[in-house]
Amino acid sequence: MNPPLLRIRLLGGFRLAREGGVPLVARWSRTGARTLVKLLALAPDHALHRxxxxxxxxxHAELRAALGSLxxxxxxxxxxxxxxxxxxxTSAYLAADGDLLRLVPDTVRVDVDEAETLARRALDGGGRPELVRALEELDGELLPEDRHAPWAEPARERLARRRADLRRALADHRGPRGGAARPEADAARVRLDWALHLDRSGxxxxxxxxxxxxxxxxxxxGLRDACTLAAARxxxxxxxxxxxxxxxxxxxHPPGPDTPDDIRAAHHMARSAVLSYCGRYAEGLAAARAAERCAGAARGADHPVLLARALAQQTVCLGLSGLAGEAAGPATAALAPAxxxxxxxxxxxxxxxxxxxERRAGRHGAALVYGRRALALAExxxxxxxxxxxxxxxxxxxLLRGERADAQRLALASVELAEPFGGTALAFALTALARVRGGAAPQEARRLxxxxxxxxxxxxxxxAIEEVRLARAELAEVARL
Structure with missing residues (x-):
């Protein structure tokens, strides 16, 4: 029986996935083992001398000690x-060939390899769709947890050059009729696409x-509609x-009377997102509904994206307003266009x-199903x-289901991944870990x-600020019991 294919992801952080087989561990007992796999994943032909x-x-270790550690x-x-x-x-994925260690090519795929292959093909005569897709695949910082590691720097610089090549190619790209587009407008469009990718990668x-x-x-x-779209992003x-x-x-940069519906939808969608960040949920809901109306009238390729985003944003605003019962409708309706x-x-x-x-409705099993699928897609x-x-x-x-081992494993993995980014991502991760640790280690939970x-x-x-406040109140309540 052939072993499941192992996928190693380096862009956006080190992650592993197998297409079947026993689930992989979330945390490794030794950082040297993780570094070993990262080194091989970045090496030419995925092989290095011991x-x-x-x-x-x-x-700095003596040879005997280093050999033992290896x-x-x-x-x-x-x-x-x-x-x-x-x-x-015998490992199906990591083999020894004399003094060489290598990843087995038939059973291992590395995301950087696949992204660079797409980039080479796109640069070698590809059109705009191929260039955009290649840029999307190269999205994400290479091993952000090893941002200052000298051994990752050559690959980091190589990928930066490749992204720059793709952006230049997009900016220079001529339409199918052969007419040269205005260079500055083309460059702005490329920057706008790239800003979206940077945002998604944190x-x-x-x-x-x-x-x-x-x-x-x-x-x-002087491109008014383009300014409206760029302002929304x-x-x-x-x-x-x-x-x-x-x-x-x-x-x-508001929409004008002749602004296309898809750009109107993007404007209202951005307003809704900003208002919800500010805690103005009723206004955010109204803006999300306006975005849905515009998305319904739009007929471009982005129609499903706009509609799904508008419906999902309505759910967010309703849920945060305490109207969870009304949130189920737009949430379910968002799934098909997404x-x-x-x-x-x-x-x-x-x-x-x-x-x-589903979590707010108390249906924790259904919530887990959606959550696991969301996690896999985010990865x-x-x-x-x-x-x-x-x-x-x-x-x-x-944790709500009483499955503490799984809760701790996921919370620790969340903190580990969020550490390089700090801010909101790390706040949610630390809050989850504090809730997991609160019963057994209240002092640690308070520090978290x-x-x-x-x-x-x-x-x-x-x-995020409200979640921290609620977690503190929960911890104080436990202490009073």
Whole structure:
């Protein structure tokens, strides 16, 4: 029987997935084992000499000690990749060839390889759709948890050059009729697409910079509708921390009387998102309903995306307003267009909303089903902050069901993934871990919530701030019992 295919993801954070087989462990007992697999995943032909690995992982150790550490790390890595591997069995994924260690090519796929292959093909005569898809596949920071590791720097620089090549190719791309588009408008469109990818991968500061550049480019061209769309994208990123500034951007670039319906929908959608970040849920709901009306009139390829987002945003506003009973309708209606869109990140968002709707209704089993699917899609889409958020919420669901081991495993994995990003993502992760640890270790839970509070304040996300407050109240109630 052939072993399940192992997928190693490096963009957006180190993650593993197998197409079947025994579930993989979320946390590894030894960091050296994780580093070993990362090194092989980045190496040419996925093979390295043992001495190269020892030089990176244990640079100051004596040879005998380094060899011993390598043996332990190799054993740990093989069993983490293949939990069912017998004690002296041959690994299907990590093989030794004399002094070389290598990932087995027939059973291992690495996301960076696949993304770079798409990029090469797109640059070698591909059209705009191929270039955009290649840029999407290269989305996500390479191993953000190892941001300052010298061994990852060559690959990081190579990917940055590849992204720059793709962006230049998109900006220079001519339409099918051969007419040259205005260079500045083309460059602004590329920046706007790139800002969306940066936002989804949790790189918010970069997304703000790129979205502002896109808006300024359209302003210089005098393209009013394009400015409205760019302002909507910029406002959604800006609104996470500065709601007043985000609303000002939207007010400065409203839709005109002849603005297409899809751009009108994007404008109202951005306003709804910003208002919900600010705690103005009734106004946010009205804006989301306006977005739904515009999406219903739109007839472009983005119609399913716009409709699903508008319906999901209504659910968020209703749920946060305390109207959970009314939230189920739009949440369910959002699922079909989200699936039709083919956008994994959007579908993950809609499933996340459905998970929360079921949780609030007390249907924890159904919530788990939606949550697990949302987590898998967030991982596949390369969205590390969304992945951390889904892990945190699944941890709390398992806790509600009395499944403490699963809850702790997911909460720890959520914190580990959110650490490099800080802010709102880490606030939710730390809050989930504090709830898991509250009964057994209240002092630790209090320390976790102190840190979560600082992260929530830094992120400026009202829902995160409220979750920390609720968790503190729950912990205080437990202490009084």
């Amino acid at each position: 001495e190269q690995i020892m030089a990176v992982c244990w640079p 043996r332990v790390a190799l054993h740990t890595a093989r069993h983490a990749l293949e939990p069912e591997l017998p004690p002296r069995g 790189r918010y500061a970069e997304a703000l910079t790129v979205a502002r550049e896109a808006l300024h480019g359209y302003e210089r061209q 910029l406002a959604e990123v800006l609104g996470r921390g500065r709601g007043d500034a985000a609303l000002a951007v939207l007010d400065a 699936e039709a869109s083919g956008d994994r990140a959007l579908l993950a968002t809609v499933l996340s909303v459905l998970r929360e709707t 596949q889409a390369g969205r590390p902050t969304a992945t951390a958020f889904e892990r945190a919420n699944l941890a709390e669901l398992h 919530l102190e840190r979560a509070g600082r992260c929530a304040a830094d992120g400026g996300h009202l829902q």
